[in-house]
Amino acid sequence: MWMGQSSVDFIMAGCKLLDEGNVQSFLDNTDIVLTDCDGVLWRGNQVIPGAQETIEKLRKLGKKVLFVTNNSTKTRAEYVTKCASLGFPASEDEIISSSYVTAHYLKYIVKYTGKVYTVGPQGLAQELNAVGIPNFGTGPDVAENWKFEDYTTLPLDPEVNCVVVGFDKDFSYVKLCRATAYLRDKGCLFVATNTDTGLPVNGRFIPGTGTIVAAVSEAAERRPDIICGKPHLPIFDTVLKLHNVDPKRCIMIGDRLNTDIELAHNCGLGAALLVLTGCATLEEVRQKQSSNSIADQRLVPNFYLPSLAQLGTLIDSLK
Amino acid sequence: MWMGQSSVDFIMAGCKLLDEGNVQSFLDNTDIVLTDCDGVLWRGNQVIPGAQETIEKLRKLGKKVLFVTNNSTKTRAEYVTKCASLGFPASEDEIISSSYVTAHYLKYIVKYTGKVYTVGPQGLAQELNAVGIPNFGTGPDVAENWKFEDYTTLPLDPEVNCVVVGFDKDFSYVKLCRATAYLRDKGCLFVATNTDTGLPVNGRFIPGTGTIVAAVSEAAERRPDIICGKPHLPIFDTVLKLHNVDPKRCIMIGDRLNTDIELAHNCGLGAALLVLTGCATLEEVRQKQSSNSIADQRLVPNFYLPSLAQLGTLIDSLK
Structure with a gap:
């Protein structure tokens, strides 16, 4: 269970646009980038423009990228093939899929x-x-x-x-x-x-x-x-078992509030970044943010961006 | 909607054994007997001893008997055949099954x-x-x-x-x-x-x-x-559409609290009689009765009997 003070602080701070003013500390505090796939990297079989380049830039900065998906239909090996076919080269141990997590967790x-x-x-x-x-x-x-x-x-x-x-x-x-x-x-x-x-x-x-x-x-x-899947703990427990990492030095990028963003808060990750290329809209974020319910507050990301492409642009702006 | 005063009175009165002291008024106040089938008349393909005779005696007293079931798999015609094969002669218009109710209600x-x-x-x-x-x-x-x-x-x-x-x-x-x-x-x-x-x-x-x-x-x-099915109103609305009857002059006999008994209260029937030959036990009734929740109170029958056979015996005792 990772529900430390930092997570609560982040929640209370509300959702901000990730920009040139805050991207440096956002990246400095991060060793592992967990990213959702559908809605962030691609939609169906269509790559989201700029997503490939951003993943490449994150890796060049020395960040470990893990592809985290609730999709239970594929094995990790099949996911490697899918990722590669869409221009996201990945090894099997970079795939955290719900069927894999289920098997790993049970065993x-x-x-x-x-x-x-x-x-x-x-x-x-x-x-x-x-x-x-x-x-x-x-x-x-x-x-x-x-x-x-x-x-x-x-x-x-x-x-x-x-x-x-x-x-x-x-x-x-x-x-x-x-x-x-x-x-x-x-x-x-x-x-x-x-x-x-x-x-x-x-x-x-x-x-x-x-x-x-x-x-x-x-x-x-x-x-x-x-x-096993997001936003529940087993999926991140599996990451912890595989990688020796401080949860606060992980970020989660996703397009859904009740899976990706909630996972980040449930597990006390350093930050949750919402991209608007999938399910959730900024309007929904505002609704959750203005709600008094703690459950709704857990759905509020720390940062948002129109799409993953802008993260690449922000990385380029760093000197 | 039939949630008159009488229904509330009955609920508050709690559950009593139907006996020689109260059976006369129980029957005098009744024109239509709605009875559940599985758990009251039979279990699977086994007739519950004494049930046939009791249905016969109720009819001899001039009561209209309707067979009310949530089973949606059979047509009324098929139910007539099933009833007959188990010794419960019935006509099609005496069968109130959930598929029939659905069709009738929609139409x-x-x-x-x-x-x-x-x-x-x-x-x-x-x-x-x-x-x-x-x-x-x-x-x-x-x-x-x-x-x-x-x-x-x-x-x-x-x-x-x-x-x-x-x-x-x-x-x-x-x-x-x-x-x-x-x-x-x-x-x-x-x-x-x-x-x-x-x-x-x-x-x-x-x-x-x-x-x-x-x-x-x-x-x-x-x-x-x-x-459409018990304990919801459409099943009894269909009875009302077919038979010109005051709900207070109907009773429901059943073996389940959350379908048969609740139906009786939801529709303001004259009484709900639980028989203990099916799902519910007297222990469950006591639990519901001692609960403060109104929802639980709606599951308490007015009367209970070990089985339908005893109602036949009580009818015989009337002179």
Whole structure:
């Protein structure tokens, strides 16, 4: 838990434009730059102009850049390929994705030794495989000729003491039944890769992992024990486990208040920088800032910029 | 809305055993007996001993018996067959099922004239067909070779201004996407047949309609506009539309506090009778009764009996 004084100070200070007056100390205080991907570096398959150059400049200043995403569909290796194809060269250990965090957290922090039933994508299964956690459940699973009774006799694997829910395009009623049957045993760990309710794709909003988590939660009558993605702590706990770093010397760059910006405050990072090339608008920031609720204050970034390109320009202005 | 003084009086009076001292006035004040089915008349396919005889005796006393169920999978005609097969002869107009209520409510109360996209069972589609509301969506709907982009180009029928969610064994991520795409338009009506989170079948709990509603609600970022099943008003509004009756001269018999018993209070019925052959226990009733919350008080039945059989015995004792 990283909720030190500095984080509260930052919150109370409100959101400022990052400019020539404050960029020097912003950078001086930073060793690791955590950046969200979609909405910051690219939108869908379109690179955001200037983002590549800014990442390059940050690296030239000696900053470690980590790509942090709630997307659970890809393995880190697949993300490396995606990053490279869009002009963001990265190594596997620079990718912090929610499926990877889930596998890492279960293996090295929870030290889970059983089998996992997954309602999730191939990428999740592969990350679990990579750390040696046996798992099953990915892929289609539908009932052809259904009878009520069939669901009451679904075979359960006694070695399963953990259900992980991620983004699952094959989500089905049968999977919901299986997950529920395991989770009705309160001793069974309930893990969500993330809880984003939706993903904006090509101007339409498609249901995210959070919608599947909602169905499983309602059926099992319990909330997840662990949520791995932003704004929850496991994703940054994984960064800490991998990199020997003071949270205050990390910054988070993102486009969403309730994932990226809240993560920075939840984990006591040095600063949260919002870029306006994705979900959140400055109007939303102003609403949160003028609210009396502490929960809303935790959504206020310390700095904002129209886009990541301006950070590159500010770096150029430094002498 | 039926939340008259009498209902509050009943709630405040607490829950009593129905016995020889109060059964006479209980029956004298009743014209229509609404009874839940599973947990009251039968459990699964097992008739609860004495239930058949009690229903027969109530009818001999001139009471109209209506079979009221949140089960959305069957049409009324199918329910007539099920009732008959278990020894409860009934006509179609004595069946008040959530799919029927949904169709009736949309047609005759909301006066909806468009097309309906359903995430639900055949029984729902058939009840909508029966009142002449065009609809589609039932049956399997899965994506074989999925790409993110495919869900952003799902074709939408412009005549659909209403999504109905019921119990759907074929529920899938594709259906979730379609429902969400319609419901992101705030002008599209969002209807749930019911919101039961689970169904106890053969000692295992299987996910109910409420779990599918939860996923759709989370994805569409809105709650249902109309919930048809118990304890919500549309199910009793339908009874009122069909039968010219004073709500105070109706009683509800059920085994669940948060559906059957709450319905009785929400609609200002004459009395709510709990039988202990299904979900709720007397211990739960005592907990609700000793709670200070008004919401909990609305779950307290006026009377209870170990099973429906005892009501038959009490009727025999009347002279």
